Amino acid sequence: MSILIDTTTRVLVMGATGAEGSFWTGHMMAMGTHVIAAVTPGKEGERIGDLPVFHSVRRAIDARGQADAAMLFVPPRFTKDAVFECLDAGIRLIVTAADGIPLHDALQIRAASRERGCMVVGGNTSGIISPGKAMLGMFPYWIERVYKPGTIGVMTRSGSLTNEVTSMVVRAGFGVSTLAGVGGDPVPGMRFAEVLRLFEQDSETEAVVMIGELGGTMEEEVADQLASGAFTKPLVAFIGGRHAPEGKRMGHAGAITSGGTGGARYKMERLRAAGALVAERASQTGTLLAQALHR
Amino acid sequence: MKLHEFQAKALFREYGIPVPRGELAESAEEAGSIAQRIGMPVVIKAQVLRGGRGKAGLVRRAASPAEAIDAARAILASDWKVRRVLVEQALEYERELYLSLSPDPVAGAHLILASAEGGVEIEDMARSAPEKIQRVRVESMRGLMPWQARHIAFSLGLKTETARKVAHIIEQLYALYAGRDAELAEINPLFLLPDGSLVAGDAKVAIDDNALFRHPEFSQDSADFDSDIAREAAAEGIPYLQFDGDISLMCAGAGLTTAVYDLVVDFGGTVANYLEFGGPNYRKSVRAMELCIRNAPKVILIVTFGTIARADVMAEGIVEAIGRLRPACPIVTCIRGTGEDKAHEILRAAGLQPLTDTEEAVRIAVALARQAADREAGETGASHGGRA
Incomplete structure (x- = not known):
């Protein structure tokens, strides 16, 4: 067993179309993580490999079914918005890699996640990895x-x-x-x-x-x-x-x-x-x- | 980003929090004429970003313009690199209060601390007399409610009229703290004057660096850096701290660099600087080494264990930097992580020994620094040559 994530966790990735985001999304999938969709506003219809991209988290979930977790490769100033988009879509585990989230945004993220009983991991983190099973983030698992x-x-x-x-x-x-x-x-x-x-x-x-x-x-x-x-x-x-x-x-x-x-x-x-x-x-x-x- | 007192007081004025009359002076003479203008007595306060100014003799009272000139001269000539002093009217007060706003990371909220006995370090009071501090949590999603400000103010044991004024100041302080993305807003002391008015004796405000993009009105001036090297590093986005020891740390990752710092001290070495060239800076080896060399270190110690920061790219950069900069001191490398096999080949080809154990690397760096120090001592007789 493991905590937080395993092979069955259905994962959505925000910011997966950027250089770093796509590199690590590729590795998450290569390692066995069950990634179901990517979200980048304005890029619906594109694909990252086999992975379909959607304009919003709601649209992704409507098309692909509920996600258990979200990985955010979103810049710090947009992180609060992205976290709330995921929370509002009922995603229970959110990992945010962003380094430099404004303090007052981080306080609101913390408060909202507690109130809803969800988990927001980060920011400024490499993420979570259950070796041999799944990864949300950036680890040299090889x-x-x-x-x-x-x-x-x-x-x-x-x-x-x-x-x-x-x-x-x-x-x-x-x-x-x-x-x-x-x-x-x-x-x-x-x-x-x-x-x-x-x-x-x-x-x-x-x-x-x-x-x-x-x-x-x-x-x-x-x-x-x-x-x-x-x-x-x-x-x-x-x-x-x-x-x-x-x-x-x-x-x-x-x-x-x-x-x-x-x-x-x-x-x-x-x-x-x-x-x-x-x-x-x-x-x-x-x-x-x-x-x-x-x- | 910590603001100077005069900057924080300008913000207080903007938010309607009363502050003493005062002006900024850059010379002793200027301080004298300001003192004359605002009336005696005055307080001369060094504008430096350090605590304990009073104990360090950086806050002085003056009863005449001549005394003000002397006080300002003494402060400006002190070892603390003071460039500016704030000349303020000295106020007679009945009592000193305390007010602050800061984050509560566990609750994801803000915390108001208030006390009717200000003028002391709040951390000291929290230990010795915690019952004298009022604490109220402000929900970050909702903000301060006026009743909360009133509740705190009326719980301080003040007269009704005074309490109302304190409540207003709490609301204004919160408006500043929230509106300007502050990580701290503190008034200590808040003077209660004999006529019943309240005036902020001191002002401490720190703005969240990560939110500066929302506040273009704040800019960090060069006086706020420990050294020119630190300022240049900041301009490059390279995390850097200035120290005055022998070993220049050129490492990747905040946690690892901090741990390497600990090991250097453990093994009897001293640190010249802390520099991180990991994460987004891993292609900046040349610039990073250039900054390190400016400290004339006895050793440059490179320790990395990178994920995004690819070891092979960093190794190439290091070899290029050595070729271009020809550092006079030895370089110790311990580079691991993504692409490490290739990195080790690159380093070996350039005549460097690729170490893989952090502690071993630190021990070697400390030994090399000691050898260099011994050599220097031998060359200059027993006297220790100072560093430029």
């Missing part, structure tokens, strides 16, 4: 030493670091059930705590690796979950930015400490105190995982 199917859930705020850490997980003899990128923005649509809830319920996920970093409170929320007993499987965490200077924004918009809160060290302490195995360095992730699973 690199075997990173994207090997298995029983470890991975959730992350970073794309580049995920390749690094996940390769350690695989090197230690494990594979990945689902990898979910919540994204590097200060207001992600879906938070670590919500992904963790799904991993808790997934019978084939044995343990979870969390790749966090400085800034925000998502890692602290996970520590609370562990402490309260809401998550019962082993959790290995790596937190970037231990030496980041106070007040500097380290690359990701969300990666900044403010007023003494959100520091990587503090997050690590909170997680350790709650029972997580916390890696000082990315290279220790695999070893800690083996230790947690007694292998």
Whole structure:
């Protein structure tokens, strides 16, 4: 099993006619993802390979049937509109890759998804992949030493670091059930705590690796979950930015400490105190995982 | 994008939030004549984007124009690269209040914080006396309701007339925050004067960089960058942070670059700069290396694990950059991800050793930087040569 997506998930892609969108839509399909339609206003009637393009999400669904999930390769300034178009069409899982969604738009996206009980993953994310099954987003799934199917859930705020850490997980003899990128923005649509809830319920996920970093409170929320007993499987965490200077924004918009809160060290302490195995360095992730699973 | 106090106060004026009389000066003499014009006493405030200005001696009171000139001169000559000071009337006040608006990422809402005891850091008060802070959540889809502003204002223990004024200021502050896509709008302190009027003593506003396309009225001027290199990097859209150490980071991906930064410090090295040439910038190797070289680093450390950023394209760019720029320092490469086999061939052909383990790469970079430092120390006797 996996969380969020598998081979049966019916996927619609917005912005699939752009250069990057079409490249990754092609890879999503090549990997086995069940993509049913693409949406680009003004381009209905065109095709991307075998995939038909529609003017709107409603028109796509009318022609092809309901979609379970949507992948958005839409520029940041149009992302709010695209997310609401999907929400209004009853799509329950939306992944948005856009890097640079305005903060106030992101807050409204978060509020609307909560109100409707839907999941919006991102922005500023590579997406979600269940190796060997399906992918919503952009992952080099062909690199075997990173994207090997298995029983470890991975959730992350970073794309580049995920390749690094996940390769350690695989090197230690494990594979990945689902990898979910919540994204590097200060207001992600879906938070670590919500992904963790799904991993808790997934019978084939044995343990979870969390790749966090400085800034925000998502890692602290996970520590609370562990402490309260809401998550019962082993959790290995790596937190970037231990030496980041106070007040500097380290690359990701969300990666900044403010007023003494959100520091990587503090997050690590909170997680350790709650029972997580916390890696000082990315290279220790695999070893800690083996230790947690007694292998 | 953080606004300077004078810019934030100009916005306050636009939204009808009262601010003290004041003007901006670029020289001590100018500060003196402004002080004369607006009347004594005055406060001279450095216009720099850092907290703790008071403790750093960057806010000074003056009782006469001559004192104002001295105060402005001292501030302008300080180490903080102050270019401008705000000369403002100094107000006698009865009490200091606190008001702010900021995002609530968990709820997808906005958060109003208010306190009848302002003038201190709100984070400190949140720890020591959280009961003194009023918190009200504003739904992002609906916006601030007038009753919410009234409810907060009347919960602060103020006189009715004062509370009404505070409610109005909350509404105006929200209008600014929402209308200008702010990520923070804060008044600390909000002075309550003996005559019952309210005036914003300080103003902190930060505009969301991602929403600047909706607000062409804001532009980041050159004074707001740590260095010329940082400004040029920003113009290219290359994420860059200036530090003053030995190892220049030329990496791809925010998370990975941050992790490499940690490792450099762990292994005893120092960072000259943080630069990301991944994502949309992965074809900009030459420009990226050019920016790194300007710091005269002892080592350039290149670490990537790219998806969209193809390793082979980056390797080609790096080889081209080395050919064109002929950097004086060694280059350590650890390039992985999409197209890595081809990337390693390209690097080997150019005489570079393609590493595949991040920690090993960082260890080697730190060792090379140390060797270079030892060599320099040997050449200049024991004295440490400063860097231009």
